[in-house]
Amino acid sequence: MQNSTVHPYIPNTVPSVIEEMLAVTGATSIEDFYEDIPQSLRVKGLLNLPEPFLAEAELEEHVTGLLNKNRSTREVISFLGAGVYNHYVPSVVDEVINRSEFLTAYAGEPYEDHGRFQALFEYTSMMGELLNMDVVNVPTYDGMQATATALAMAGRITGRSKIIVASDTNPDLVSKVTDYVRSHTELVFVPSVNGLVDTAALAARLDADTAAVWIQTPSFHGGLETSGQVIADLAHEAGALLVVGTDPIAYGSITPPADWGADIVCGEIQSLGIHQWFGGGRGGFIAVHDDPKFIMEMPSRLFGLASTSVEGEYGFGDVAWDRTSFALREEGKEWVGTAAALWGIAAGVYLASMGPTGMSDLGNTVLARTAYAQAQLAGIDGVSLGDSAAHFREFVLDLSASGKTAAEVVTALRALNIEPGVVIGEHNLLVCVTERITTAHIDTLVSALTDFLKEK
Template sequence: MRYLPLTPADRQDMLKRIGAASIDALFTDVPEAARLDGPVDLPMHQTELQVERALSKLAGENTPASSVPFFVGAGAYKHHVPATVDHLIQRSEFLTAYTPYQPEISQGTLQTLFEFQTQVALMTGMDVANASMYDGSTACGEAVLMAARVTKRKKAVLAGSLHPHYAATTKTLAKYMDIAVASTAPDLDGLTGIAETIDDETACVVIQTPDVFGRLHDLTEISEKAHKHGALVIAVFTEPVSLGLVKSPGEMGADIAVGEGQGIGVGLNFGGPYVGLFACKNDRNFIRNLPGRLAGETVDADGRRGYVLTLSTREQHIRRDKATSNICTNSGLCALAFTIHMTLLGEKGLTTLAQLNHETACDLADRLSAVAGVELLTGTFFNEFALRLTKPAADVVDALVDRGVLGGVPASRLYPGEGLEDVLIVAATETNTPEDLAAFETALREVLA
C-alpha cells in the first residue's frame, strides 16, 4: 500500500522490540466478541489510476457551473477564483499544518489569521472578527447564542427573509439552550412586522441583507429601536462580494455581523467546506463572549512581533462545560483562501468586482422582466433578485435544465408550503457573459410561452 512506509521486515523487527508475538497481541484489550476475523466487507485496495477512473466517472455525472449558463445563488455564489489562490493554499506548509498550537513554528498560519480577522472587521465595518466559523449558517446560530449571553436575555427574532437554512440551523443550536427563537413570515416586500416584535426581553433581531430574495435592507432605523430596548442587531449576509458596494453592517448600527465568506476565494464545492465570518463591536463583554478562535498580536522573547491564539479561556479545551461554544476547529484553509483572494483584489478590485456583479444582475433583471409572464419582485438588490412567474418555479427550473440553463432556485425549495411556488430566486455574477444572459432570456421565454 503506497501510503504505508513499513516493510514486512520492519514490522517483524518492531514487534520483537516491543516483545509482542504478533500484531494481534496489541489488540488483546478488545472484547473477544468484537474482534473481526478478516477484512470488513468492502473492496480491496486500488491503484491511483483505478480510483481516479472510478471517481472521475461520478464527477462526470454532474453538471459543473462553468459548463452552462449558470444563475444559481441563494447562499452560495459562482465567482472566478484566481489561480494564485489555489496554488498558495496547496503549499504543504499551509495545507498540512495543524491548528497553530506551537506559535514559534506556526507564524504563517497565525499571521494570515490576523490578516483575515482585520480584513473581515474592515469589510463588515466592525471592530473585531474571529478566526472564522464553519460557515455562514453556523456563524448565525452562534451569534444568536452570543447575543443571549451578552444581554442575558432569552428571546431572538429572525427576519422571515433570513435564508431558511440559516434560520433552521439557528433554531437547532438554540433549541436546548432555553432561547426562544421566532421567525416572522417570509416577506418579499421588506421587514414587515420585525420592529414591532422588539421589546425589553429581546436579546437580538437577526436580519439578512441582501436577504435570501436579494433585497437590500437599511438596518439603521431598526438598530435604533433595538438599542433603545437593550437588544442587539445581528446583520447577516451570504454574499461577501456585496460588501464592496453596499453599506456595511457596522455603518448601519449592527452589533454583530455574520456571514458566508465562500464568495471570496472559496469555490462552490457543493455546499462545503465554506468559511463563516463573524465580527462584532469592540466591547469587553462582547469579546469575552465570542465563540471560536482568535489570533492576537504579541512579542517573543527577543521582543520581535509575533502572533498567538489568544483569549482561549473562552474555549472548550480550557473551560470545558463553561465554554462559550463547543467549537474546536475553525475553517482555516478556507479563511486563508479568502484572505489571499482579498489581498489580490484589494479595495480597488473588490469594488470593481462588486460593480460588475451588480451591473450583470441589473442587465439580467431587465432582460428577464421583459419576458411575458415574469414580474420582478425585488426593487433594490445587489446581484440576486426574485421573480414571480406565471408557472410553478420548480417546473420552470426543470424545463430550463432541458434547455441547458441552470436558472436559479425555486423559492419553494427553501420555503415549502409557504405559498411561494411561483417565485424564482436568480443570481448573476461577473462569470455570466452577455451570451449567458441571452440564453437564459430565450429559454425562459420558451418555457413560459
C-alpha cells in the same frame, strides 16, 4: 494481485521491519497490543468492503470516472445561488491554499507555524477593513454556524431569550439556527414587506425579553436592507442587540452594517475565493467590536498580534484562550474544533489580490448586471419581480401570470443547458447573477424563457 503486500501509505508493513519493532516492544505479535479488546467485540475476519484499487493509476481512474459522470456549472449557464455562489476564484488563491505547507499543517505552536498564524491574522484583519469592525474570528464551519453562534452569543450577552427574525431568510439557515439555539432561545418571525424589514411590525414585537433583532442583508431574496439605522435604533432602544447576517462580498461598494449600528455581523465567506464545491466549501465569520463583553462570548479562536523578546518583531497567538472549550470543556463557550482555517486563508488571499479597487469594481459589476437581469426578465410577458427593493446578486421571479410553474421552467431550460435558478415556490424562482454572468448570458436566459413561456 500485487506481488507485495507492502502498501505505499504504510511503510512499516515491510515484514522484517515489523519483526524488528515487535522485538523492541517485547510483544510477540501485533495481536498482543489488542489485549484490552474483548474477543466478543472483535470483527471476525475482514470487513465487507469493495475490492480496493491498489495501483494508483487504477484508483485515479475509478474515482475520476465517477466524477466525470457529473456536469459542472462550467458546462452550463448557471443562475444558481441560494447560498452557494459562482464567483471567480483567482488562481493565486488556489496556488496558496494547495501548498503542502498550509494544506497539511494543523495545530502547531505560533513558532513553527508562524506563517499559519500570520495568514489567518491577515485574513481577519482584511475582513475587519471590509466590515469596519475590529474583531473577527478565525473561521468557524460556515455561515450557518456563524449565525447560530452569533445569536447564541446575543442570548448570553443580554441574558434574554427571544430573537426576532425580521428578514426573508434562507429556510435552511432557519433550520440550522433553530436546531442550535432552541434549548436556550425562542425565534419569533416578523414577515417582511416588499422584500425588506417591516420596521413598524418589528417595533411592535420588541420587548424586554428580546435578546436580538436578526436581519439578513442581502436577504435570502437578494434584497438590500435600507432601514438599517432605524432597525438598529429600535433594537438598541429595547436593550437588544442587532445581529446582521450578510455576505461580505458586497462591501466593496455597499456601506457595511457596522456603520449603521450592527453589534454582531456574521455570515459565510464562500464568495471570497472558495469554489462552489457542491456546497461544501464554507467558512463562517463573526465580527464584533473590541468589547470584552462580546469577545469573551465568542467560542471560536481569535488570533492576535503579540510582541516577542525581539524588539519590533511581530508574533501571534490565541487571544483569551481561556474562554474556549479546549480550556474549559463544558464551561467554555459552546465549542471549538477543527473548522475552516484553510478557507480563511483562501479568503485572505482573495482580499489581498482584489484590494479596495477590485472589491469596489466587483460590487459594481454585480449590482449592474443584477439590475440588468431584473429589468430584462421583468420585461417578459407573464414574468414579474418578487418585490421592488434594490437587489444584490439575487432576486425572485414571479411566474404566476405565465401559467407555468417554476419547476416546469427549470426542466425546460435545463434541456437548453441553462440552470435558470432555484425553485423557492410553486411559481417563484430565485435567480442569481454573479460577475461571471455577462449580459450575453442574461440575454440567452431571457430569450429561452420568452420562447418557453410562449409555447402552447
